Amino acid sequence: xxxxxxxxxxxxxxxxxxxxxxxxxxxxxxxxxxxxxxxxxxxxxxxxxxxxxxxxxxxxxxxxxxxxxxxxxxxxxxxxxxxxxxxxxxxxxxxxxxxxxxxxxxxxxxxxxxxxxxxxxxxxxxxxxxxxxxxxxxxxxxxxxxxxxxxxxxxxxxxxxxxxxxxxxxxxxxxxxxxxxxxxxxxxxxxxxxxxxxxxxxxxxxxxxxxxxxxxxxxxxxxxxxxxxxxxxxxxxxxxxxxxxxxxxxxxxxxxxxxxxxxxxxxxxxxxxxxxxxxxxxxxxxxxxxxxxxxxxxxxxxxxxxxxxxxxxxxxxxxx
Amino acid sequence: xxxxxxxxxxxxxxxxxxxxxxxxxxxxxxxxxxxxxxxxxxxxxxxxxxxxxxxxxxxxxxxxxxxxxxxxxxxxxxxxxxxxxxxxxxxxxxxxxxxxxxxxxxxxxxxxxxxxxxxxxxxxxxxxxxxxxxxxxxxxxxxxxxxxxxxxxxxxxxxxxxxxxxxxxxxxxxxxxxxxxxxxxxxxxxxxxxxxxxxxxxxxxxxxxxxxxxxxxxxxxxxxxxxxxxxxxxxxxxxxxxxxxxxxxxxxxxx
Numbered sequence: 001x002x003x004x005x006x007x008x009x010x011x012x013x014x015x016x017x018x019x020x021x022x023x024x025x026x027x028x029x030x031x032x033x034x035x036x037x038x039x040x041x042x043x044x045x046x047x048x049x050x051x052x053x054x055x056x057x058x059x060x061x062x063x064x065x066x067x068x069x070x071x072x073x074x075x076x077x078x079x080x081x082x083x084x085x086x087x088x089x090x091x092x093x094x095x096x097x098x099x100x101x102x103x104x105x106x107x108x109x110x111x112x113x114x115x116x117x118x119x120x121x122x123x124x125x126x127x128x129x130x131x132x133x134x135x136x137x138x139x140x141x142x143x144x145x146x147x148x149x150x151x152x153x154x155x156x157x158x159x160x161x162x163x164x165x166x167x168x169x170x171x172x173x174x175x176x177x178x179x180x181x182x183x184x185x186x187x188x189x190x191x192x193x194x195x196x197x198x199x200x201x202x203x204x205x206x207x208x209x210x211x212x213x214x215x216x217x218x219x220x221x222x223x224x225x226x227x228x229x230x231x232x233x234x235x236x237x238x239x240x241x242x243x244x245x246x247x248x249x250x251x252x253x254x255x256x257x258x259x260x261x262x263x264x265x266x267x268x269x270x271x272x273x274x275x276x277x278x279x280x281x282x283x284x285x286x287x288x289x290x291x292x293x294x295x296x297x298x299x300x301x302x303x304x305x306x307x308x309x310x311x312x313x314x315x316x317x318x319x320x
Numbered sequence: 321x322x323x324x325x326x327x328x329x330x331x332x333x334x335x336x337x338x339x340x341x342x343x344x345x346x347x348x349x350x351x352x353x354x355x356x357x358x359x360x361x362x363x364x365x366x367x368x369x370x371x372x373x374x375x376x377x378x379x380x381x382x383x384x385x386x387x388x389x390x391x392x393x394x395x396x397x398x399x400x401x402x403x404x405x406x407x408x409x410x411x412x413x414x415x416x417x418x419x420x421x422x423x424x425x426x427x428x429x430x431x432x433x434x435x436x437x438x439x440x441x442x443x444x445x446x447x448x449x450x451x452x453x454x455x456x457x458x459x460x461x462x463x464x465x466x467x468x469x470x471x472x473x474x475x476x477x478x479x480x481x482x483x484x485x486x487x488x489x490x491x492x493x494x495x496x497x498x499x500x501x502x503x504x505x506x507x508x509x510x511x512x513x514x515x516x517x518x519x520x521x522x523x524x525x526x527x528x529x530x531x532x533x534x535x536x537x538x539x540x541x542x543x544x545x546x547x548x549x550x551x552x553x554x555x556x557x558x559x560x561x562x563x564x565x566x567x568x569x570x571x572x573x574x575x
Contacts, residue, residue, distance in 0.1 A: 048570075051413065076413065081410075100327065103327075104327075106415075
């Protein structure tokens with residue numbers, strides 16, 4: 001299949017540090033692809049190379065069939081870019097900035113239509129761009145990337161600094177782009193955002209892609225154990241549980257509740273229920289959940305960093 | 321070319337709204353003109369062997385001073401701060417070609433410089449009675465265009481040596497202040513020691529000053545004019561070459 005983005009064997013070093021150490025990835029047309037990774041993992045270096053702003057040492061890169069290192073004006077007609085943090089123009093109004101950028105494209109979208117799509121009203125359009133609030137400025141950034149009617153859009157942390165309501169609005173807007181058939185390459189630190197928006201996710205750490213999949217399957221999330229957490233009446237403890245459930249018990253929790261990790265949560269819940277019923281016990285404060293995308297992400301990146309796990313003792317405690 | 325004019329139009333609009341730019345290109349030159357004309361009325365000095373009234377010396381001097389500030393200082397300040405803020409990168413992310421971006425930035429400051437020069441010509445004539453002889457026009461045009469070219473080239477070269485607007489400011493002053501003093505603007509060149517005159521003639525400001533002063537005095541012998549223009553073009557070329565080698569679009573990396 002013809003891909004919107006094709007990368008193989010991408011490498012880039014800065015001095016001694018290999019920021020990108022052999023990255024392969026593919027993004028299909030019309031796909032929303034989330035590129036996740038801790039700061040310093042090689043995310044920005046990779047995205048800058050894809051955007052035609054960064055040099056590479058090795059590897060093949062094709063974006064819309066063109067090597068971005070040879071980015072032409074025609075290629076830029078088809079690519080929209082929302083960069084990280086932009087302070088905005090100091091002396092032009094939102095509408096003027098939009099007119100300025102719209103004038104650089106052969107077939108731009110309408111300025112009013114685009115502003116409406118990102119939720120900037122006439123009042124906001126009359127303001128000097130640099131005086132907008134953080135959330136509104138980000139909307140303007142997105143509007144500037146859309147005004148040329150691109151096929152492919154790079155969104156580098158589009159909702160950083162948003163309040164929860166503004167983030168929901170932004171997601172609605174990105175859903176709108178999906179409906180227009182745009183291909184979107186997204187980076188974010190908000191796992192909820194990736195889960196909500198992305199068709200596919202790749203996680204980068206230490207300059208390498210450490211896992212790739214859909215939000216539901218990445219890191220074997222679909223196969224991973226679910227957590228069952230509950231409280232028992234006073235006087236009844238973990239030790240009173242039947243043996244097959246006891247085998248699933250995790251280290252003691254701070255809140256005194258019991259935590260089980262179960263590969264078959266429904267069957268184990270059934271067992272817990274009949275055990276409690278048989279003894280006339282009340283099971284309270286019950287929660288069941290599968291690992292969140294954030295749990296999976298933290299595990300993947302911690303493994304990649306060579307850390308044993310998030311539960312290890314802090315170094316300070318051993319000294320004391 | 322349509323793209324260049326499109327961008328220049330918005331640049332100019334932004335420029336006119338910028339307080340610092342208005343100070344540099346309009347307010348400071350006018351105050352300076354008023355002060356100098358008030359302080360030095362009645363005296364005389366000699367330029368290119370011609371004895372003239374001090375006012376006839378200072379009006380063109382203020383023109384050269386403003387031309388330098390508007391093209392060199394404002395260009396460096398704009399280029400560095402737009403790069404630092406990521407605006408340059410943002411514009412490079414569009415189909416706007418690199419050359420069009422550079423030409424429109426240069427055109428913006430040159431248009432402002434020409435407007436300032438015309439303003440000073442008029443104020444000099446109307447308020448201080450320093451008239452501009454018609455036969456000086458070619459020399460003035462050469463001075464303004466040659467100066468603008470040299471200072472834009474130099475401005476792009478210097479902009480690559482500062483990574484923030486804060487560090488650009490002292491650098492510009494370090495470059496322009498000594499040049500103003502040795503280039504026959506505030507003190508006629510003939511009153512400087514010989515070795516300082518030689519140094520001054522290496523740099524572009526003296527040659528712009530020579531062209532503009534000649535225009536006002538009305539004496540325009542061909543010889544040195546050719547030299548002036550040649551040196552200004554050389555500086556424009558040198559600046560462009562340094563800029564082409566060192567220029568970057570992206571803001572400095574933070575981490």
